[in-house]
Amino acid sequence: MFPLNEDKRAELLSRGRRGEREKGDGKTRYEKRVNSKVATTVKEFNDIDMESLFKYSILTVNVPVVGETDNYLVRIKFGGFLDEIRNQLKRNNNKLELKIILKALTSSFDKEDVYIRCTCPDFQYRFSFWLSMSKVIAGAPENRPSKITNPKNTLGSGCKHLMLVLSNNKWVMKVASTIYNYILYMEKNRQKQYADIIYPAIYNKKYEKPVQLSFDDKDDISDKKIIDVANEIGKKRGQFQKGNPYRFQKKPTTPGKDQLSIEDEE
Numbered sequence: 001m002f003p004l005n006e007d008k009r010a011e012l013l014s015r016g017r018r019g020e021r022e023k024g025d026g027k028t029r030y031e032k033r034v035n036s037k038v039a040t041t042v043k044e045f046n047d048i049d050m051e052s053l054f055k056y057s058i059l060t061v062n063v064p065v066v067g068e069t070d071n072y073l074v075r076i077k078f079g080g081f082l083d084e085i086r087n088q089l090k091r092n093n094n095k096l097e098l099k100i101i102l103k104a105l106t107s108s109f110d111k112e113d114v115y116i117r118c119t120c121p122d123f124q125y126r127f128s129f130w131l132s133m134s135k136v137i138a139g140a141p142e143n144r145p146s147k148i149t150n151p152k153n154t155l156g157s158g159c160k161h162l163m164l165v166l167s168n169n170k171w172v173m174k175v176a177s178t179i180y181n182y183i184l185y186m187e188k189n190r191q192k193q194y195a196d197i198i199y200p201a202i203y204n205k206k207y208e209k210p211v212q213l214s215f216d217d218k219d220d221i222s223d224k225k226i227i228d229v230a231n232e233i234g235k236k237r238g239q240f241q242k243g244n245p246y247r248f249q250k251k252p253t254t255p256g257k258d259q260l261s262i263e264d265e266e
């Protein structure tokens with residue numbers, strides 16, 4: 001009865017495709033996923049738990065989704081990120097680039113167990129209980145059974161927003177950009193945290209260079225604020241390299257080491 005061991009991305013999607021059709025329009029939630037839209041700008045992906053990512057290798061991200069009636073947050077959580085990034089780095093001469101982060105994320109998203117959640121009422125009333133039973137829910141479990149709304153767990157694996165986010169890879173690119181921007185920002189502006197946590201997590205070795213203690217080491221700005229600043233800088237870096245009409249008229253500047261631009265699709 002409980003769909004144990006069905007928690008990989010492909011399995012969740014396949015169960016979604018087999019979900020019961022809704023009486024009104026005769027469609028499954030999987031089919032209805034296309035009526036919603038995933039956020040398209042990097043700055044909307046500022047809700048990532050960086051501590052969990054670099055300390056425990058677990059990505060937890062809230063993906064904003066514009067639904068037909070309201071906006072929701074789909075939470076996706078999966079592990080394996082650091083192992084993948086180390087594998088990818090080996091194949092790239094130990095050079096950290098945006099594409100490395102993207103590959104690491106895509107690969108762990110496909111391979112690892114995925115934990116999910118959505119803020120919409122459909123999820124809350126029809127899926128949260130069953131996903132709690134099978135331990136696929138991200139965050140606090142729901143103990144109240146869906147006796148009336150989904151008594152036999154026949155509606156698939158999640159709401160249409162979840163079906164959309166699980167079947168879509170574009171948002172992974174935005175998350176990769178955010179992580180990349182964050183790493184570059186931390187390396188420059190928060191060297192102690194970078195040397196103690198981020199560098200060893202990525203490169204699997206101690207940071208050997210001298211660390212400059214910056215004045216901001218003791219203040220307690222939230223991760224979200226840091227991500228916002230890092231994404232803002234990342235956006236400027238992207239604009240400078242691509243789509244800037246003045247860049248060819250000016251004296252050529254030293255090419256930055258960050259060749260990949262991170263631009264928002266708006």
Ligand SMILES: [Zn+2]
Pocket residue numbers: 072118119120121122123159160161162
């Ligand atoms: Zn939903």
